[in-house]
Amino acid sequence: GQQLNQSPQSMFIQEGEDVSMNCTSSSIFNTWLWYKQDPGEGPVLLIALYKAGELTSNGRLTAQFGITRKDSFLNISASIPSDVGIYFCADNTGNQFYFGTGTSLTVIP
Amino acid sequence: DAGVTQSPTHLIKTRGQHVTLRCSPISGHKSVSWYQQVLGQGPQFIFQYYEKEERGRGNFPDRFSARQFPNYSSELNVNALLLGDSALYLCASKTGGADTQYFGPGTRLTVL
Numbered sequence: 001g002q003q004l005n006q007s008p009q010s011m012f013i014q015e016g017e018d019v020s021m022n023c024t025s026s027s028i029f030n031t032w033l034w035y036k037q038d039p040g041e042g043p044v045l046l047i048a049l050y051k052a053g054e055l056t057s058n059g060r061l062t063a064q065f066g067i068t069r070k071d072s073f074l075n076i077s078a079s080i081p082s083d084v085g086i087y088f089c090a091d092n093t094g095n096q097f098y099f100g101t102g103t104s105l106t107v108i109p
Numbered sequence: 110d111a112g113v114t115q116s117p118t119h120l121i122k123t124r125g126q127h128v129t130l131r132c133s134p135i136s137g138h139k140s141v142s143w144y145q146q147v148l149g150q151g152p153q154f155i156f157q158y159y160e161k162e163e164r165g166r167g168n169f170p171d172r173f174s175a176r177q178f179p180n181y182s183s184e185l186n187v188n189a190l191l192l193g194d195s196a197l198y199l200c201a202s203k204t205g206g207a208d209t210q211y212f213g214p215g216t217r218l219t220v221l
Contacts, residue, residue, distance in 0.1 A: 004151075033209060042113070042199050042212030043152065088151050096165050097142065097201075097210065099151035 003027075004089055004100035012106045013079055021103040022073040023089030032065050032072040033090040035099075043088055043099075047074070079107050111136070113202050113213035121219045122190050130185045130216045134202030140164075141183040142210060143175055144199040152199055158183055187218075195220045 003026040013019055023032070031050055035043035047058050049065035049072060056063055062075045076083055084107050089100040114133045122128050134141050140159040144152035157165035158177035177183045181202075187194055197217050203210035 035212075040214075040217075042201070042215050045209055045211065048209050090151075092209075096154045096157065096167065097144075097152075098154065099144075102151050 004091065004098055006087075006089055006100040006103050008103060009101070010104040010106070012108065015079060015081060015107050015109050017079055019076040019079055019083070019105060020073060021087060021105075022071060023100050024071045025091065026070075027093075028069040029072075029091045029093070030069075031092045032063070033092065033097075034061075034063050034072070034074050035088045035090060037086045037088060037102075039085075046087075076105075079105075081107050081109055083107050113200055113211055115198075115200050115213040115216050117216060118214070119217045119219075121221065123221050124190055124192060126190050126220075127186065127188050128190060128218060130187075130198050130200075130218070132183045132185070132200030132202075132213060134181050134183070134200075135211055138202035138204055138211075139181050140203045140210075141177055141181065142201045142203075143183070143185045144201065145169070145194075146197040146199055146215070148196070155185070190220045192220050194218065 006023045034046045037043040047063040052069045053067045054065040060077045086102045091098050116131045142157040143155040146152040154167040156175045161177045172188045175185045197215040199215045201210040201212045
């Protein structure tokens with residue numbers, strides 16, 4: 001199956017700082033999805049990317065679909081306490097969704 | 110509109126027992142998928158159903174089964190529970206051709 005590796009595994013940052021995390025795959029993807037999961041909740045879709053090189057923003061979040069189609073990054077600008085959670089990248093291949101290993105973000109007020 | 114709903118929210122079972130988890134998709138969504146999320150890991154795909162037919166299956170043993178009803182709700186069944194089945198079970202729904210899916214809050218299963 002697909003392997004999605006996310007880095008870093010965890011991050012501790014000060015409120016107001018910018019954050020960058022990335023995801024790499026062992027295969028070429030047609031779609032990159034970024035989800036955020038709060039404790040005890042299901043993942044919530046943040047951004048969907050459909051074309052190589054595509055750069056998409058959602059408020060303070062920006063994500064890019066790598067031109068090799070094997071990677072993607074997610075940036076969060078001016079972090080706030082509610083950004084705390086686990087961020088997952090995911091891909092939809094055929095009828096299966098594959099999720100990455102996750103990046104845990106802690107924002108220190 | 111209501112999002113994806115799942116029941117129960119929490120469940121405690123003992124080894125060897127059977128469990129049934131339920132999911133209602135977003136209105137208009139005909140595709141339902143099930144995932145298992147062990148603590149500290151990303152969700153692992155178990156099944157996808159579309160129009161009551163199984164369209165995808167992940168690498169899970171035959172103890173795991175599912176079905177989808179005419180109203181597009183779905184059940185996940187797990188037989189002969191093992192300690193390792195303890196996890197958050199997530200249901201997600203989407204429209205047939207969409208690439209994005211929407212998750213429910215999950216059912217937390219604890220096997221003792």
